[in-house]
Every structure is written in C-alpha cells, then in structure tokens.
Amino acid sequence: MPKRVDHRERRALIADALMRVAADQGLEAVSLRHVAAAAGASPGMVQHYFRTRDEMMTFALSVIRERNEARVSRAVAALGGSPRPRELLRAMLSELLPLDEERRADGRVALAFLAYTAVRPAVAAALHDETAALLGFLAAQIRAGGAAPRVDPDRAAVGLLAVLEGLGIYLLGGHYPPETALAALDAQLDLIFGPETPKS
Amino acid sequence: MPKRVDHRERRALIADALMRVAADQGLEAVSLRHVAAAAGASPGMVQHYFRTRDEMMTFALSVIRERNEARVSRAVAALGGSPRPRELLRAMLSELLPLDEERRADGRVALAFLAYTAVRPAVAAALHDETAALLGFLAAQIRAGGAAPRVDPDRAAVGLLAVLEGLGIYLLGGHYPPETALAALDAQLDLIFGPETPKS
DNA sequence: CCGTTTACATTGCGACTGTATTGGAAACGG
DNA sequence: CCGTTTCCAATACAGTCGCAATGTAAACGG
Numbered sequence: 001m002p003k004r005v006d007h008r009e010r011r012a013l014i015a016d017a018l019m020r021v022a023a024d025q026g027l028e029a030v031s032l033r034h035v036a037a038a039a040g041a042s043p044g045m046v047q048h049y050f051r052t053r054d055e056m057m058t059f060a061l062s063v064i065r066e067r068n069e070a071r072v073s074r075a076v077a078a079l080g081g082s083p084r085p086r087e088l089l090r091a092m093l094s095e096l097l098p099l100d101e102e103r104r105a106d107g108r109v110a111l112a113f114l115a116y117t118a119v120r121p122a123v124a125a126a127l128h129d130e131t132a133a134l135l136g137f138l139a140a141q142i143r144a145g146g147a148a149p150r151v152d153p154d155r156a157a158v159g160l161l162a163v164l165e166g167l168g169i170y171l172l173g174g175h176y177p178p179e180t181a182l183a184a185l186d187a188q189l190d191l192i193f194g195p196e197t198p199k200s
Numbered sequence: 201m202p203k204r205v206d207h208r209e210r211r212a213l214i215a216d217a218l219m220r221v222a223a224d225q226g227l228e229a230v231s232l233r234h235v236a237a238a239a240g241a242s243p244g245m246v247q248h249y250f251r252t253r254d255e256m257m258t259f260a261l262s263v264i265r266e267r268n269e270a271r272v273s274r275a276v277a278a279l280g281g282s283p284r285p286r287e288l289l290r291a292m293l294s295e296l297l298p299l300d301e302e303r304r305a306d307g308r309v310a311l312a313f314l315a316y317t318a319v320r321p322a323v324a325a326a327l328h329d330e331t332a333a334l335l336g337f338l339a340a341q342i343r344a345g346g347a348a349p350r351v352d353p354d355r356a357a358v359g360l361l362a363v364l365e366g367l368g369i370y371l372l373g374g375h376y377p378p379e380t381a382l383a384a385l386d387a388q389l390d391l392i393f394g395p396e397t398p399k400s
Numbered sequence: 401c402c403g404t405t406t407a408c409a410t411t412g413c414g415a416c417t418g419t420a421t422t423g424g425a426a427a428c429g430g
Numbered sequence: 431c432c433g434t435t436t437c438c439a440a441t442a443c444a445g446t447c448g449c450a451a452t453g454t455a456a457a458c459g460g
Contacts, residue, residue, distance in 0.1 A: 002404070002405040002406040002407080002456070002457050002458055002459090003405080003406050003407055003408090003455085003456050003457045003458080004406075004407090004457080004458085005406080005407065005408095010407095024319065025319060026315065026316065026318075026319040027228075027315070028227075028228045031446075031447065031448080032447085032448065032449085033446085033447085033448095041408090042408070042409055042410080043409085043410090044407090044408055044409045044410070044411095045407080045408055045409080047408095047448095047449075047450095048406095048407065048408060048409095049407095051449090052448080052449080053447095053448065053449090108315075108318050108319065111314060111315045111318055112315040112318070114311060114315070114369065114373070115226065115227070115308075115311045115312040115314065115315040115316075116226065116315075117373070118226075118308050118311055118312070118372050118373065119224065119225060119226040119308065121374070124373050124374065127373065127375070128373075128374070128375055131370065131373075131375045131376075132375070150390070150395055151387070151391070152387060155383050155384050155387040156387060156391075158367075158370075158376070158380060158381075158383075158384040158387075159363055159384045159387055159388050159391075161366065161370070162362070162363045162364075162365075162366025162367045162369075162370060162384060163359055163362045163363050163366060164362075164366065165362075165365065165366035165369050165370065166361065166362025166363060166364065166365035166366035166367075166369075167358075167362045167366075169314065169362075169365050169366075169369070170331065170358075170361070170362060170365065172318050173314070173317070173318065173324050173327065173328075173331075174321070174324065174328070175327070175328055175331045175332070176358070180358060181358075183355050183358075184355050184358040184359045184362060187351070187352060187355040187356060187358075187359055188359050190350070191351070191356075191359075191391040191392070192391070195350055204427080204428090204436075204437095205436080205437065210437095231416080231417065231418080232417085232418070232419090233416085233417085241438085242438065242439050242440080243439085243440090244437090244438050244439045244440065244441095245437080245438050245439075247418095247419080247420095247438090248436095248437065248438060248439095251419090252418080252419080253417095253418065253419090
C-alpha cells in the first residue's frame with residue numbers, strides 16, 4: 001500500500017472551503033481554483049478528490065443536510081427525556097433558522113443550492129423524499145400534541161414547514177431581526193396548539 | 201434627430217429574453233451572448249442598451265417586481281368593489297404563488313435573484329422597504345378582518361408572508377402540487393381569521 | 401532495492417466570460 | 431447634399447472556466 005490519506009477528511013476539508021466561498025461570494029464563484037485557494041491547496045488536489053465540479057457540488061449539498069441533521073438531533077437531545085410535541089417542534093425548528101452568523105452562512109449556501117436545484121430537477125428529486133418525511137413527522141407531532149380540533153394536521157404541517165422556510169429567507173435577507181422570526185414561529189405554534197399555558 | 205427607437209421597448213424585449221434564459225438555465229447562464237441569442241439579436245445590441253451586465257440584472261429584477269405588482273392589482277381589481285379583508289388577502293397571495301407554468305418560470309428567476317442578492321447586500325436593501333410596506337398592509341388587513349382576539353396582527357402578518365414565501369419555494373421544488381399549497385394557504389387564513397363560514 | 405500505487409502539483413487547451421473599441425447603416429436637421 | 435447623431439454589428443482582448451494530461455514525490459509490498 002502506497003501513501004495513504006484519510007479520504008473522508010480531505011473531502012470534508014474541501015467541502016468546508018467550498019462553503020466559505022459560496023457563503024460570501026455565491027455559488028457562481030465556486031470554481032476549482034477558488035475553492036482550492038480557500039482550502040490552502042492546489043487546484044490539482046481538489047481535482048484529485050472530485051473529478052468534476054458537479055460531484056463537488058452534490059457532495060457539499062449533502063454536507064449541508066448532514067449539518068442540519070446534526071444540529072437538530074443535538075437540540076433534541078438537549079431537551080432530555082420525552083418533551084411535549086410543541087417543545088420538540090419549537091426546539092427543532094428554531095434550530096433550523098439562521099439565527100446566528102454560522103447558520104446564516106450555511107443558510108446562504110442552502111439558498112444558493114435551492115436556486116441551483118430549481119434548474120436541475122434531477123438533483124431536486126433527492127430532496128423530495130426528505131421533505132415528505134419531514135412533513136409526515138411534523139403532522140404526527142401536531143396530532144400527538146393535541147392541536148385544536150379545527151386544524152388539519154397535514155395542512156398545518158405544510159404551513160409550518162413553509163413558515164420555517166419563509167422565515168429563513170427573510171432572515172437571510174435581513175428584512176427583520178431574529179427575535180421577530182422567533183416570535184412569528186411561536187405565534188404559528190400558538191395558532192396550531194393554542195396559546196401557551198404559562199405555569200403559574 | 202437621427203434614427204429613433206423606443207428605448208423602453210427594447211429594454212423590455214431584452215429583459216424578457218433574459219428571463220427566459222434565467223428561468224431554464226439559471227442566473228449563472230445569463231451572459232450577454234446568451235441573452236442576445238435568446239432575443240434574436242446581436243450581442244452588440246444588448247450592450248447598446250445595457251452597458252454592463254449588472255445593469256441588465258438589476259433591470260430584470262425590477263421587471264419581476266413590476267410583473268408581480270401587475271398581477272396583484274389585476275387580481276384585486278377582478279374582485280370588484282370592497283371585498284372582505286380575508287378574500288382580498290386570499291386573492292392577492294394566491295396570485296403570487298407559482299401555480300402555473302408562467303408564474304413558475306418567473307418564480308425560478310425570482311428565487312435565483314434571492315440567492316443573488318443574498319451575497320450583494322446593497323441590492324437587498326432595496327427590497328427591504330418593500331417587505332416592510334407589505335407587512336404593514338397585511339397587518340392592517342388582518343386587523344380590519346376581525347381576526348380572532350388571540351392573534352397579534354403584526355406577528356400573524358410576518359407568519360403569513362413567510363408561509364407565502366415558503367409555499368412558493370416548495371412549489372418550485374415540486375415537492376407538492378398546487379392544490380396542496382392552496383389548501384395550506386387557506387388553512388393559514390383559517391388559523392388567523394377563524395374557519396370560513398360557508399353561506400348555506 | 402524495486403516497482404507499483406496513491407497523492408498531489410503543474411501545465412496546457414479550448415471554450416467562454418464581460419467589456420472596450422471600431423465601423424458602418426440609417427435617419428434626421430441644416 | 432452633408433454632417434451629425436443614434437443604432438447596432440463585429441471584432442479584439444484579457445481573464446476565467448472546467449477538465450485532461452503529465453510529472454513527481456512518497457510510501458508501501460515483494
């Protein structure tokens with residue numbers, strides 16, 4: 001066996017550089033040379049780990065998904081035992097909002113990818129299932145959380161997810177501050193579950 | 201006076217070609233030559249009316265805004281006299297959703313611009329005021345429409361706008377069909393105004 | 401020690417980009 | 431008829447792009 005290097009680590013390093021470039025110059029600035037420069041490497045190395053630009057892109061997209069997944073499960077774990085559905089949802093969703101600079105950077109890249117995949121339906125199809133699963137989970141939580149009788153859990157789930165996405169967009173655009181977004185998220189949960197009952 | 205041509209018309213023609221290119225190949229494919237080809241003109245002509253690419257971009261962005269504005273006021277006019285706030289909102293917002301192929305195309309371009317402006321804060325600032333005005337209008341309608349007492353009109357307006365944006369995104373991604381989005385929009389209005397009272 | 405395999409670095413190529421420049425056709429005032 | 435101004439076409443240029451090809455250093459099995 002010749003010279004061995006941790007393949008996964010290198011790819012992660014490169015993907016990280018890609019994210020930095022994309023986050024502050026946009027996806028269109030993501031080129032082999034720019035990413036290489038951001039990673040402090042040579043273009044040849046990037047090319048060694050990703051034979052094509054598209055390959056690099058789709059990998060970066062998967063990294064974003066994994067990061068969000070990790071964020072969510074970390075937040076859920078911090079909640080402890082068996083939280084009430086409403087608290088669970090609030091923890092999950094607020095974690096997905098771009099409330100600090102780190103998540104804002106990720107969010108900008110995610111937004112760029114959204115536009116990117118809008119023109120490449122094949123890539124978008126992969127996200128399709130994920131959305132469906134997420135909607136199912138949200139609906140189940142809404143059902144379990146004892147929503148007001150007049151709300152249809154499935155429609156409420158669609159609305160809730162849409163609110164999340166929309167709030168994220170407007171946050172990224174800087175159209176209002178984080179607290180406004182959080183307030184709107186809470187208001188949405190209020191609409192679904194009824195107003196929060198503060199313990200005396 | 202030498203050879204005279206309707207300046208506005210030419211720019212509109214070019215912007216239209218730009219939209220077509222952007223709608224089915226993404227903003228990154230928008231180059232002088234591509235746009236010229238799509239417009240059936242020479243690159244030189246495009247250059248004559250837009251001295252720089254950015255100038256062309258910002259013009260196209262303004263075209264999108266005008267189209268949406270026109271769509272909304274047309275829909276509102278079709279509503280006649282003095283509609284109830286809820287009907288007004290529903291007409292306005294559903295008109296902004298990418299429900300048919302024409303609006304889907306516009307939506308893809310708008311999404312691309314969203315990502316585009318996320319990296320150019322100066323351009324985004326222009327949209328800032330528009331969002332604030334829209335939020336104010338929505339809140340006023342919600343107030344006037346006799347929302348349930350437990351809803352804060354301002355927060356509900358933020359939520360409603362976010363739902364709109366989010367539904368648009370997911371529609372563009374093809375994650376669910378138009379009727380699902382419309383149902384979610386109605387459900388959101390139900391949450392705000394209370395369930396619709398069907399006339400016997 | 402040797403050959404093979406992996407990990408990179410470098411360079412080159414053709415295509416494309418935005419922009420500047422130049423040139424000519426058309427239309428009008430004088 | 432002439433000059434000027436507008437419209438647009440064509441071309442030139444420097445830079446970047448993705449990608450392929452080539453070269454080299456290192457590490458291991460035999």
